[in-house]
Structures are given as C-alpha cells and as structure tokens.
Amino acid sequence: MFEIVFLGTSASAPSVRRGLPAQVVLHDEYRFLVDCGEGTQRQILQSGVGFKRLSRILITHGHLDHILGLAGLVSTFSRWETIEELDIFGGRWALERIRELVYGVALRGAEPPMALHLREIQPGPIFEGSDFTVTAFPVWHRGPDCFGFLFEEKDRRPFLPEKAETLGIPPGPWRRNLVNGQAVTLPDGRRILPDEVLGPVRPGTRLVHVGDAGRTQDILEICRGVDALVIEATYLQEEAEMAAQFAHLTAGAAAQLAADAGVKHLILTHLSRRYRERDVLAEAQAIFPNTLVARDFDVYQIKRGECTKVERVSSEE
Numbered sequence: 001m002f003e004i005v006f007l008g009t010s011a012s013a014p015s016v017r018r019g020l021p022a023q024v025v026l027h028d029e030y031r032f033l034v035d036c037g038e039g040t041q042r043q044i045l046q047s048g049v050g051f052k053r054l055s056r057i058l059i060t061h062g063h064l065d066h067i068l069g070l071a072g073l074v075s076t077f078s079r080w081e082t083i084e085e086l087d088i089f090g091g092r093w094a095l096e097r098i099r100e101l102v103y104g105v106a107l108r109g110a111e112p113p114m115a116l117h118l119r120e121i122q123p124g125p126i127f128e129g130s131d132f133t134v135t136a137f138p139v140w141h142r143g144p145d146c147f148g149f150l151f152e153e154k155d156r157r158p159f160l161p162e163k164a165e166t167l168g169i170p171p172g173p174w175r176r177n178l179v180n181g182q183a184v185t186l187p188d189g190r191r192i193l194p195d196e197v198l199g200p201v202r203p204g205t206r207l208v209h210v211g212d213a214g215r216t217q218d219i220l221e222i223c224r225g226v227d228a229l230v231i232e233a234t235y236l237q238e239e240a241e242m243a244a245q246f247a248h249l250t251a252g253a254a255a256q257l258a259a260d261a262g263v264k265h266l267i268l269t270h271l272s273r274r275y276r277e278r279d280v281l282a283e284a285q286a287i288f289p290n291t292l293v294a295r296d297f298d299v300y301q302i303k304r305g306e307c308t309k310v311e312r313v314s315s316e317e
C-alpha cells in the first residue's frame with residue numbers, strides 16, 4: 001500500500017485554497033517528499049505528516065514553483081529540527097538551481113546541518129526498500145532533465161496457513177523460509193517446497209507520479225495498468241494551444257493518457273487559478289470517469305486497484 005498526501009495542488013502561483021506543488025508518498029516507515037514549492041513547510045505541519053523521517057526529497061524538475069520551498073525547509077532543519085541525513089534527488093539542471101538556492105541563499109557558506117546529498121537522477125531505479133522500489137523516468141516539459149516517479153511494490157505470493165496446517169508444518173523458521181521462497185526439511189525428514197504453501201503471485205501496488213509534462217506519448221508505457229496515476233492538469237481543452245506553448249497538459253489530455261494506459265485511478269493536480277475545479281473534473285471525467293481532482297491536504301490510500309480517500313495519514317506515529 002502507498003499513501004499520498006497532497007500538500008500543494010496549485011500551478012505556478014498559490015491560490016487562496018491551494019498551495020504550491022508538494023506531496024508526500026508514504027510506504028511503511030518510508031516517506032518521500034515529491035517537490036517542495038514555496039510554503040511546503042507549513043503544509044507539512046498542518047497535514048499532520050510532520051518533519052520526522054522526511055529525509056528523502058524527489059524533485060520532478062527545476063521550475064521555481066516546485067523547488068522554492070527547499071531553502072526554507074533546510075533552514076528550519078538547520079535550526080530547530082534534528083534530521084541526520086537529507087537526500088535530494090533531481091535532474092542535473094534542477095540540482096544546479098537547488099545548489100544555488102540551498103548553499104548560496106539559505107546556508108551562505110555555513111556547513112549544512114545534516115549530511116546533505118544532492119543526488120543526480122538518471123532514468124532507472126533510484127531507491128530500493130525491502131518490498132518496494134522507486135524508479136525515475138524521463139518526462140518532457142520545458143527545460144532539461146525532468147522526471148516522473150514510479151513507486152512499485154514487489155510482487156509477492158501470499159502464505160496459505162491452511163495448507164501449512166494440512167501438511168503439518170510446525171510454526172517457526174520452516175514457515176518463514178518457505179515464505180522467502182526456500183525449500184525446507186522438517187524435523188521429521190519431509191522436504192517441503194514453497195509452491196506447496198504459497199498462493200498465486202499477487203502483483204504489487206503501483207503508483208506513478210508525473211509533475212509538469214508537455215506530452216503524454218512517451219510516458220504511456222510506464223503508466224500502463226498502474227493502480228493510480230497522479231499527474232498535472234494545468235489547462236482546459238479550450239486553451240490547448242497555450243498548454244502546448246508552455247509544455248503543460250490539459251485535463252482532457254491527462255484523462256486520455258489514463259484511458260489509453262488503462263490506469264485504475266487518475267488523480268489530477270497542478271491546477272491553474274483560472275479555472276473552476278468542477279470544470280477540470282468534468283472535462284477529464286468525460287474521457288476517463290475514474291478521475292479525482294486533488295485538493296490540499298487530501299490523503300489517498302492506494303492498494304491493489306483501490307484508491308480510497310482517508311481522513312488522516314495512517315502510518316503516522
């Protein structure tokens with residue numbers, strides 16, 4: 001299961017109700033802040049996510065509405081919050097701008113208060129946990145080195161306790177080894193294979209996050225069949241020309257991607273202040289009915305085909 005907490009859902013400039021782009025993706029004890037627009041610190045506090053364990057930041061691209069909050073966040077970490085390590089992942093151009101912002105403006109020659117790593121993203125896996133991975137993939141937008149992220153649980157085979165009972169496998173290391181795919185020899189000498197106690201493969205949950213994007217054909221395959229796609233919808237079709245000019249998507253184009261890729265759920269974010277939310281939703285739902293429009297502080301749980309709105313972050317301590 002992944003949870004996503006939307007901290008800022010506005011494009012380019014904040015509105016009364018929407019902050020600048022930022023969201024947190026949670027999986028067990030892991031947290032990934034995806035983008036960090038101006039004002040993100042306060043959204044983190046208000047959402048209940050808090051700063052703890054927020055030590056990995058993934059940046060989709062280097063435009064200011066996605067990175068300007070990093071200076072304030074690092075500044076806060078340096079004075080009041082203890083965090084031992086901070087990894088900021090981004091494309092080369094985004095990291096150049098972040099380096100100026102953090103080292104030039106926020107720290108001004110002072111040592112970073114924690115082990116601060118600016119990690120340049122190449123397409124491919126950028127993080128591996130015990131049961132999930134995060135993979136970066138290129139996204140086309142204004143400027144170089146823009147990335148989207150695929151959060152993917154590993155496939156697994158469920159342990160079937162009733163089969164283990166029938167076979168008379170005692171509790172203890174034998175069951176654990178079978179779950180891990182190893183054949184075991186029981187105390188009575190019988191040899192048991194994992195296939196005898198494991199059910200069919202269950203595909204892991206997949207969540208794709210795309211920041212700003214100017215076209216969809218090159219991300220179609222990575223989105224194929226995912227449980228949830230989070231993507232920008234800055235414009236409506238009536239201003240498709242302007243969307244093309246600024247390398248953004250219309251709600252209709254995002255919905256067409258969701259339909260073509262056969263995703264289970266579409267969540268739109270990065271909304272322009274020029275439109276009403278219900279017009280964005282209506283345009284997308286006409287093409288892909290299973291569409292939601294994110295608001296600041298919305299929390300969604302994504303789990304094998306389900307996308308459920310919840311009141312608060314469940315993996316909070």
Ligand SMILES: [Zn+2]
Binds near residue numbers: 270
């Ligand atoms: Zn943007």
Ligand SMILES: [Zn+2]
Binds near residue numbers: 061141
């Ligand atoms: Zn942008």
